[in-house]
Amino acid sequence: MSATIYDIAKRCNCSIATVSKVFNNTGTISKKKREEILRVSHELGYIPSESARGLAKADKTTKMIGVLLHINDDKSIGHYLFSSILNSFRIVVEQYGYDVAFLSKIEEDSPYTYLDKVKSRGFDGVFVISANKTETKVKHLFESDYPLVAFDNPGSGCTLTSNNKEIVSELVDYLVSKGHRKICYILPQNKGIAKIRFEGFIEGLKRNGIEFDERMVIPGSYFTIDSVEKETDLALKSGIEPTVIMYPDDYSAVNAIPYLRKLGMKVPSNISVTGFDGIDIASVMHPSIVTVKQDAKSIGYEAAMALIKLINKEPVQKRKIVVPALICEGTSVKNIG
Amino acid sequence: MSATIYDIAKRCNCSIATVSKVFNNTGTISKKKREEILRVSHELGYIPSESARGLAKADKTTKMIGVLLHINDDKSIGHYLFSSILNSFRIVVEQYGYDVAFLSKIEEDSPYTYLDKVKSRGFDGVFVISANKTETKVKHLFESDYPLVAFDNPGSGCTLTSNNKEIVSELVDYLVSKGHRKICYILPQNKGIAKIRFEGFIEGLKRNGIEFDERMVIPGSYFTIDSVEKETDLALKSGIEPTVIMYPDDYSAVNAIPYLRKLGMKVPSNISVTGFDGIDIASVMHPSIVTVKQDAKSIGYEAAMALIKLINKEPVQKRKIVVPALICEGTSVKNIG
DNA sequence: CTGAAAGCGCTAACAG
DNA sequence: CTGTTAGCGCTTTCAG
Numbered sequence: 285m286s287a288t289i290y291d292i293a294k295r296c297n298c299s300i301a302t303v304s305k306v307f308n309n310t311g312t313i314s315k316k317k318r319e320e321i322l323r324v325s326h327e328l329g330y331i332p333s334e335s336a337r338g339l340a341k342a343d344k345t346t347k348m349i350g351v352l353l354h355i356n357d358d359k360s361i362g363h364y365l366f367s368s369i370l371n372s373f374r375i376v377v378e379q380y381g382y383d384v385a386f387l388s389k390i391e392e393d394s395p396y397t398y399l400d401k402v403k404s405r406g407f408d409g410v411f412v413i414s415a416n417k418t419e420t421k422v423k424h425l426f427e428s429d430y431p432l433v434a435f436d437n438p439g440s441g442c443t444l445t446s447n448n449k450e451i452v453s454e455l456v457d458y459l460v461s462k463g464h465r466k467i468c469y470i471l472p473q474n475k476g477i478a479k480i481r482f483e484g485f486i487e488g489l490k491r492n493g494i495e496f497d498e499r500m501v502i503p504g505s506y507f508t509i510d511s512v513e514k515e516t517d518l519a520l521k522s523g524i525e526p527t528v529i530m531y532p533d534d535y536s537a538v539n540a541i542p543y544l545r546k547l548g549m550k551v552p553s554n555i556s557v558t559g560f561d562g563i564d565i566a567s568v569m570h571p572s573i574v575t576v577k578q579d580a581k582s583i584g585y586e587a588a589m590a591l592i593k594l595i596n597k598e599p600v601q602k603r604k605i606v607v608p609a610l611i612c613e614g615t616s617v618k619n620i621g
Numbered sequence: 622m623s624a625t626i627y628d629i630a631k632r633c634n635c636s637i638a639t640v641s642k643v644f645n646n647t648g649t650i651s652k653k654k655r656e657e658i659l660r661v662s663h664e665l666g667y668i669p670s671e672s673a674r675g676l677a678k679a680d681k682t683t684k685m686i687g688v689l690l691h692i693n694d695d696k697s698i699g700h701y702l703f704s705s706i707l708n709s710f711r712i713v714v715e716q717y718g719y720d721v722a723f724l725s726k727i728e729e730d731s732p733y734t735y736l737d738k739v740k741s742r743g744f745d746g747v748f749v750i751s752a753n754k755t756e757t758k759v760k761h762l763f764e765s766d767y768p769l770v771a772f773d774n775p776g777s778g779c780t781l782t783s784n785n786k787e788i789v790s791e792l793v794d795y796l797v798s799k800g801h802r803k804i805c806y807i808l809p810q811n812k813g814i815a816k817i818r819f820e821g822f823i824e825g826l827k828r829n830g831i832e833f834d835e836r837m838v839i840p841g842s843y844f845t846i847d848s849v850e851k852e853t854d855l856a857l858k859s860g861i862e863p864t865v866i867m868y869p870d871d872y873s874a875v876n877a878i879p880y881l882r883k884l885g886m887k888v889p890s891n892i893s894v895t896g897f898d899g900i901d902i903a904s905v906m907h908p909s910i911v912t913v914k915q916d917a918k919s920i921g922y923e924a925a926m927a928l929i930k931l932i933n934k935e936p937v938q939k940r941k942i943v944v945p946a947l948i949c950e951g952t953s954v955k956n957i958g
Numbered sequence: 959c960t961g962a963a964a965g966c967g968c969t970a971a972c973a974g
Numbered sequence: 975c976t977g978t979t980a981g982c983g984c985t986t987t988c989a990g
Contacts, residue, residue, distance in 0.1 A: 289968065304968065304969060308969075310969090337969075339966090339967080339968070340967075340968040342969070342970070
């Protein structure tokens, strides 16, 4: 098989300890010996075995981080968001010498939990990007004192989340700054993240001195083609004659545009629209959609930095890190000021 | 720290060998002993250390597969395709007991290559989803005899690829079946994958008895908003009065629709369009875009099965696996038959 | 059916 | 500055 420190020690007439030391930059080795060892190692194509290292090291450290990212075929938006977060996370932790591995799915009937998996692989820390909180298998992870960082999973050790409420209120600010005051908000379901966003809407109205009118809120759902048309109808007939409709996602906003045109209204000349998510097409369409995008890059970065600190047992400032989302400007909102 | 086989051996009044055997289903252990060991292990929360296993096992197997997936911030389509492939790959290999880890980026000035990384981590195999072939660091990987499967990387061990040429010719078949014969094809650049697809276009024409006319081909580029408009103009003025325009990507097709409308043509009543890639929005838009989608799920599956066979030293049927892409039907093409 | 013992490749005192 | 030695937790003959 591959060369080991024994091989290279023999060739260099020294002990394996010496070889180990040069590869760990520990102890003190004469420059000459160090260079010889390095050269011979290169010749023999010697590569330290991480398994052996993991075993031998006093701190049992493997320089591997586990990522919990459940896979589901649907939900492309989440999928896209998650993999963007993962990418940016990877870039950072790799810079610090960590490799990233997935925590493979554990079946309900397995005797093991994710915590077991983490221990067995000796991961130095865990990043939970997306987990089904209802699953019992993940519970232990959160309850353990393993270095752990999670996205959108309130209640765990160190948590990352977007400022969903704040950003929606800022989107209202933006609309107001463009002269809009008659705003219709499509509310998919008043719970979870949708609820938090809706609170932002209310807050935005308040901050801008716009009196809340029940008719501004159109109950609806995340995108389906039927729902968009229905909600749009309702918004137009709400009695407040909205100058802008805030849709709950970009798909809805994108599809509202041709529907509105069919009704004889052009976006943004006659009516403005906003979306949510920041899918790629939103920015290249005509008109481009004003929308909100979670800052995947920053989320990944913050998660990485926090986790590395936890691993190194350094104090981490906040238990809950809120990453500002971004308003993506576009041409789907007209300045009617 | 965690319990080891020593702890559980002591508690069960047996040797560590016995414990090891029950966890590996090797040797022959009395039912009674096995159950006792299992019970005690559970009580003590014993989890085998994969590092130690990796070291001790004769075959040096780690049940870990490395994935090479370069990260770039842009290129969302590729990004989406790659992570879809990775997802489906993960699902399969995890079913076979493998964990998946990323091969972390190796800097140009590092003395190590990806092959070194793979050896050092002891990965059982490698899946190259996206690699910069020009990079010297990856060369060694392909040249080694490590179990390896690659996507779209001709010239390597076992390669996966979509039937780019075939599928475009089939798209032509589809258009012809809808009565189209005056087809404009936007050609981004006659090389690489674009070239292969263009060959499919030519083949499709031939197969359907349509004489090739130079004016059918509009030189252009992958999506930019300017290029779409320019190409569309050129297609309309080409002199062949196309009934359908084949755009090189979905972004272009999506954006062509409002532009065509501005010119007084409605899609698909007055003119049809097709895209390429199968981005999500393509199917939910109005009209929905007829497009082609690489079958990420099958690619991931085939890659997984092939790699597992390579790892097990079983014969793998084909060195080059071609995965059929999918035509996504939609309403952007009118039946003018 | 079970155990003793020899490693796997490496780190980490400790001694020189 | 370098070497000796004792493990890390587990697998794997080989005896019994």
